[in-house]
Amino acid sequence: MGCPVRLLTCNIHHGQGIDGKVKLQRLASVLQQYNPDAVALQEVDRHLPRSHLRHQARVLARYLSMYFAFAPTINWLGICQYGMAVLSRYPISRHQYHPLPAGTEPRGLQVTRISLREEGFLLLNTHLGLDYREREIQIKEIRKILRLLNGPVVLAGDMNTEKLAIPELPVTPVPTLPTFPSYRPRFALDRIFASCHWQVVHAMTLPTTASDHLPLLVELVLES
Template sequence: MTYNVHSCIDVEKRNSLDRICNLIKKERPSIIGLNEVESFSPRVGFVNQPKRLAAARNMVYSYGPAIKFGPIGFFGNAILSRYPIYESKNFRLSSKREQRCCLRTRLRIPEGYITVFITHLGLNRQERFEQISELERLVAQEKNPVILMGDFNCGMDQLRPLYRMLSDAGSIFGSQPTFSLTNPKDRIDYILFSAEFECRDLIVAESDSSDHLPVIADLHIANV
């Protein structure tokens, strides 16, 4: 699952943390990539959102802060996993405006090790070109099977460099819009994967917990 949770605040400005926990319990994803998740920031009452969301399904998590909020608070990306996380590194992407990052984790699934990235790209098109080039280099360095997901803030046309190495689950099962909640017309949230994976299904789940909709792919791996 990839989901921009909008700080666990819905479009009516209500706290949606419990609703997102219930969504995780209902959909039962094994790996989750989250954008705009906060930790100990005053805006969300100093709650550790990644920890709370991971606890909804007894998952482990890794957090990749992008922006500091308040004395001890952060805003960024997270990966939640039912599988052990053996390694985690947060990469700062070239950012002219709001700082953007990409969180890389190495997970041990029953078939072996895989690498999972979660990222949230900028709003400026030229900025995204640079960030996508950086993602391309990160993916090219990987020896493990790769999943790259997140809010890319763009259409498929700008992701062509990544399509040379990765497949797009959404393009296989139809380009369902993921943004915005009140008038969904843009697909900007993606799950991309390397050739070792087979995607058997994809849904854009119903949820009113954010300004984005969550995307869930059914990925299977043959050999690692």
């Protein structure tokens, strides 16, 4: 059994805390304390006025001394964008974006390969829809993609539901941990699922009011 890999997922709400103020460094300070190996982020802005025109994925990556890959789900004039990002302490050797069937808001699946040691692993990042029928269609599409992948895989993100099982990724923390709303967590909307190559060592939420969701941190090890 190898060394634990610390994976974190968080819907950052474009850096806006429950006080209504956008303070990206506040969130970065929380993440830095827990020293994750890789991070899956949702609701990330790039050059939007509401978040001071910053490329948030790049800013967080620089603050945490990590590599990053940004995947926009919404574009305005090709300049202002909104979407997801993966940060990693190790090089990101692959990055793809798969649009998912969606309703009122575009949704997608970000696929990255994290070059950890020899084999590496695939880290997938998503933010599912609000409507359960929409989510069912999106999960079916994600499962199709998963069946085409080989080797260790982790899927992280804001699933917008507590009732979710993915047969291709049976390893997940039990019990689920509530992450929303951050000031009084009741719903386990943010989840991490892994292929049978992995074993869960530890899972916890990080106390913070830097977003309306709590970050979820999961330690996994690759089984020998």
